[in-house]
Amino acid sequence: MSAPTRPPITPRGEEKVFFDRLREHKLVFQRCAGCSHAVFPLRTVCPHCFGESLDLERAAGTGTVYSFTAQARASHPFFAADVPYTLVLVDLDEGVRVFANLVDCPPDDVSVGMPVEAVFDDVEPELTLLRFRPVSIEEQS
Numbered sequence: 001m002s003a004p005t006r007p008p009i010t011p012r013g014e015e016k017v018f019f020d021r022l023r024e025h026k027l028v029f030q031r032c033a034g035c036s037h038a039v040f041p042l043r044t045v046c047p048h049c050f051g052e053s054l055d056l057e058r059a060a061g062t063g064t065v066y067s068f069t070a071q072a073r074a075s076h077p078f079f080a081a082d083v084p085y086t087l088v089l090v091d092l093d094e095g096v097r098v099f100a101n102l103v104d105c106p107p108d109d110v111s112v113g114m115p116v117e118a119v120f121d122d123v124e125p126e127l128t129l130l131r132f133r134p135v136s137i138e139e140q141s
């Protein structure tokens with residue numbers, strides 16, 4: 001039996017814009033020119049005012065854990081060696097909520113409100129994934 005291959009990621013439209021910026025190690029969101037709301041994930045219409053003028057902005061990459069879950073069973077055979085891993089919903093400082101894996105932190109050490117920062121995982125030459133890692137107390141000061 002051959003080793004399982006990674007599920008394909010084939011971003012299109014606004015999602016492709018997001019993944020292209022990740023390859024440049026930039027985490028982006030949108031800001032609506034009409035109502036100023038921060039928007040994520042990227043889309044073509046503002047979910048607050050239905051305006052169609054959304055400007056791309058770069059996020060600092062810092063935020064806090066809104067919620068999390070520890071995965072004890074892989075969602076796909078390719079990820080079996082990674083369990084347990086932690087998925088986090090992060091409230092970025094700019095006011096949008098982002099979903100990603102948490103790295104450099106055992107599942108038991110995660111807590112709501114924990115400060116985290118974005119890291120860019122170049123898993124393949126053409127694919128970079130967003131991760132988060134804890135910001136230590138020393139790094140914050």
Ligand SMILES: [Zn+2]
Nearest residue numbers: 032035046049
């Ligand atoms: Zn708007």
